[in-house]
Amino acid sequence: MKNGIINATHSFEILVTEEMLATFDGIVIHPVYSTFWLCYHVELCARKTIEPFFEEEENACGGGIEILHKAMAPLGATVSISTRVSKLSEKTIICEFIAYNGETLIANGTQTQHYFPQSKIDSLINNAYKR
Numbered sequence: 001m002k003n004g005i006i007n008a009t010h011s012f013e014i015l016v017t018e019e020m021l022a023t024f025d026g027i028v029i030h031p032v033y034s035t036f037w038l039c040y041h042v043e044l045c046a047r048k049t050i051e052p053f054f055e056e057e058e059n060a061c062g063g064g065i066e067i068l069h070k071a072m073a074p075l076g077a078t079v080s081i082s083t084r085v086s087k088l089s090e091k092t093i094i095c096e097f098i099a100y101n102g103e104t105l106i107a108n109g110t111q112t113q114h115y116f117p118q119s120k121i122d123s124l125i126n127n128a129y130k131r
Helices: 035-053 120-131
Strands: 011-014 021-022 025-032 060-068 078-087 092-101 104-117
Touching: 011 035, 025 035, 035 060, 035 078, 035 092, 035 104, 078 104, 104 120
Parallel strands: none
Antiparallel strands: 011 078, 021 025, 060 104, 078 092, 092 104
């Protein structure tokens, strides 16, 4: 892992579209930004935060996510998501995140990644296919 990853940040904005509404089995349950899509966007933002710090043969796999979904964002809202690397251990990176709709905090939490040499990840993938 390259130096400087602690406190590294990444941010982006997304527009809540119809496909992002809380939907199960093709039925819109609530016409607001779903926790599923929030999770996806947090994972993406965290990944973009850490990728510049990988050494040539390193990569990472998701290890967990904790989302405290506090408020709703309606269709057409702009959601701002920011991640920051808050902790680095021997093989684990933890990003804290916040998500806003305008001035309203809609979610916060953490996203965890485990980093390894790419060869280790390839081995884990191969083992998954052997089961």
